[in-house]
Amino acid sequence: MINMKDVYKTYSNGVTALNGINIDIDQGEFVYIVGPSGAGKSTLVKLMYREVKPSDGTIIINGTDVKTIKERKVPFLRRQIGVVFQDFKLLPKLSVYENIAFALEVIEEQPRNIRKRVMDVLELVGLKNKARFIPDELSGGEQQRVSIARAIVNHPKIVIADEPTGNLDPETSWGIMRTFEEVNARGTTVIMATHSKEIVNTIKKRVIAVEDGLIVRDEQRGEYGYEV
Ligand SMILES: Nc1ncnc2c1ncn2[C@@H]1O[C@H](COP(=O)(O)OP(=O)(O)OP(=O)(O)O)[C@@H](O)[C@H]1O
Numbered sequence: 462m463i464n465m466k467d468v469y470k471t472y473s474n475g476v477t478a479l480n481g482i483n484i485d486i487d488q489g490e491f492v493y494i495v496g497p498s499g500a501g502k503s504t505l506v507k508l509m510y511r512e513v514k515p516s517d518g519t520i521i522i523n524g525t526d527v528k529t530i531k532e533r534k535v536p537f538l539r540r541q542i543g544v545v546f547q548d549f550k551l552l553p554k555l556s557v558y559e560n561i562a563f564a565l566e567v568i569e570e571q572p573r574n575i576r577k578r579v580m581d582v583l584e585l586v587g588l589k590n591k592a593r594f595i596p597d598e599l600s601g602g603e604q605q606r607v608s609i610a611r612a613i614v615n616h617p618k619i620v621i622a623d624e625p626t627g628n629l630d631p632e633t634s635w636g637i638m639r640t641f642e643e644v645n646a647r648g649t650t651v652i653m654a655t656h657s658k659e660i661v662n663t664i665k666k667r668v669i670a671v672e673d674g675l676i677v678r679d680e681q682r683g684e685y686g687y688e689v
Contacts, residue, residue, distance in 0.1 A: 462488045462618065462650060463509060468518035470504050470674075478504040480674035482518070486652065488618065491645045493661050494654040495685055496671035502654040505671060506621050509652065510542045511535055523618060540568055543612030547624040549604045551596040551611075557583070558592040561611045568615060582610045586640055602633030609640050613649065620644055622653045626660065638664055661685040 463486040470479040478501045486492055494502045507513045508520055511527045520527045523541050530538060551560050561579045570578070583589045586606040596604050605625060612620055622641065626634035638660055645651045655661060661668060661684065668683030669676055678686065 462486060462523050463652075464519070464521040465508070466519045468508065468520060469516045470501075470508065470513065471516045478674055479508075479515075482671075482674075482676060484669065484676070484679075486650060488650055489645070489648050491642075491651045491666040492653070493666055493668045493683075494652065494671060495656075495661060495668055495687070496677075497687065498656075500671045501674040502671055503623055504674075506623050506652060506654050509619070510544055510621055511538060536568075540615060541618050543615065543617040543620040545605070545608050545612050545620065545622040545625045547627040549596070549601075549608045549628075551604060551607055553596055556593050556595055557588060557599070557607050560596070560607060561614050564611045564614055578614055579610075582614045585613075585643065586610045600633070601629050602636055605629060605633075605637050606640060609637070609644070613644055617649065619650045619652065622651070624654055624656065626655065626657055631659065634660065656689075658685040658687070658689050 463484065465482050465484040468479055468482040471477045482505065494505060496502050504513060508515055509522060515528055522538060525538050527538065552563065555563065558579055561582060562575050565575045565578060580589060583592055586609055588603060588606055591599060591603065626637055629637060634657065641651055641653065665682040667681050668678065670678035670686060
């Protein structure tokens with residue numbers, strides 16, 4: 462469902478972030494992307510949701526070629542992909558409920574369906590009782606659970622998370638990981654760029670290691686493989 466072939470990315474300032482990447486990820490997989498700072502992990506995941514465009518090579522996401530996709534079709538691609546960021550990116554003036562409902566309003570979901578879908582997803586992440594709170598009234602872990610809820614409310618086939626536990630303490634991070642595991646258990650593909658050795662070595666999944674824009678390791682139930 463995610464296929465990258467000979468993918469290169471050079472930014473406009475001349476920095477080459479990816480140097481010939483080949484990846485095949487199937488529906489339902491859980492994949493960690495690891496590697497040193499500046500290795501190209503964020504660039505790799507941003508290519509998957511077409512935040513950046515490849516300089517060369519082919520990227521097929523769910524049957525769509527993201528290099529040749531027409532600009533007006535990009536929103537349809539994005540609907541199939543939920544994205545979770547390190548810094549949550551919630552709208553600060555909207556309530557938890559409204560932050561999640563917004564993701565459905567922009568895709569013109571029928572208003573009568575929105576309430577049930579938002580409450581269902583809040584139940585999944587364990588925040589039904591905080592629907593009326595604004596982000597500032599929540600802990601970091603709760604805010605991240607809201608952002609996961611927002612990413613999955615639309616039932617995307619793929620969830621991409623770039624350092625989702627980077628701003629959270631270890632205990633909170635385990636809770637977030639449980640949520641991602643539940644999302645994955647429902648059949649959603651999860652791709653997670655992370656610097657967390659503890660998480661990768663404890664919750665064993667496929668590990669793709671990137672160094673200097675190249676994949677240097679791709680192992681099922683792999684190890685983090687770097688000293689912290
Ligand atoms: N928008 C950009 N414009 C120019 N260069 C960029 C841009 N984004 C990233 N880079 C460069 O591309 C390289 C890879 O960056 P990237 O953010 O993908 O690495 P990373 O592995 O995610 O790093 P980290 O673990 O520190 O987040 C780095 O040299 C970085 O400076």
